[in-house]
Amino acid sequence: MGGTSNGVMFLIVHATVGAMIGDNLEPPAVGFLAGLLSHFFLDAIPHGDELLERELARPGRIHWLAALAILDGLAAISLVVVLWLGGFLNNAAGAFGGAVGAILPDVFLGLSELSKKKLWPDFLRFHDWNHRIINIELSLYFGGLIQAAVLLIVLRLFGLTIF
Numbered sequence: 336m337g338g339t340s341n342g343v344m345f346l347i348v349h350a351t352v353g354a355m356i357g358d359n360l361e362p363p364a365v366g367f368l369a370g371l372l373s374h375f376f377l378d379a380i381p382h383g384d385e386l387l388e389r390e391l392a393r394p395g396r397i398h399w400l401a402a403l404a405i406l407d408g409l410a411a412i413s414l415v416v417v418l419w420l421g422g423f424l425n426n427a428a429g430a431f432g433g434a435v436g437a438i439l440p441d442v443f444l445g446l447s448e449l450s451k452k453k454l455w456p457d458f459l460r461f462h463d464w465n466h467r468i469i470n471i472e473l474s475l476y477f478g479g480l481i482q483a484a485v486l487l488i489v490l491r492l493f494g495l496t497i498f
């Protein structure tokens with residue numbers, strides 16, 4: 336996550352979509368790969384993070400970005416565990432594989448940022464390019480609505496109704 340040029344879609348959205356896909360695939364390794372691919376499809380959807388990024392990537396605020404990423408990651412894992420414990424998963428191994436695959440690119444992104452872009456610079460460039468395929472900058476509010484909508488739709492597909 337983070338940096339001035341790379342985008343963030345909340346990990347909780349990535350993880351839930353990855354879990355949904357992996358839940359429907361066998362074996363778990365295929366779910367993992369499909370989850371990994373889903374990351375890049377989701378990232379290509381404009382999701383209004385550019386502004387948030389610019390705010391948080393300012394010098395002295397990197398600890399906020401790190402804290403947000405950790406909270407987001409914990410929320411993502413918790414949500415998949417809740418789906419599992421609640422009996423919403425048909426194929427728990429596949430769902431966890433998909434969720435891990437879907438989060439992994441941003442974990443590598445975070446490690447690369449921490450290394451001051453020394454690690455995997457080509458991956459960093461690819462992730463950035465993929466994130467800008469559809470180059471529309473949405474407001475934080477509208478982008479947040481899109482992310483929330485994706486999350487709620489996927490949860491509903493799992494059979495979990497919040498609204």
Ligand SMILES: [Zn+2]
Pocket residue numbers: 342343344374378440441462
């Ligand atoms: Zn990403």
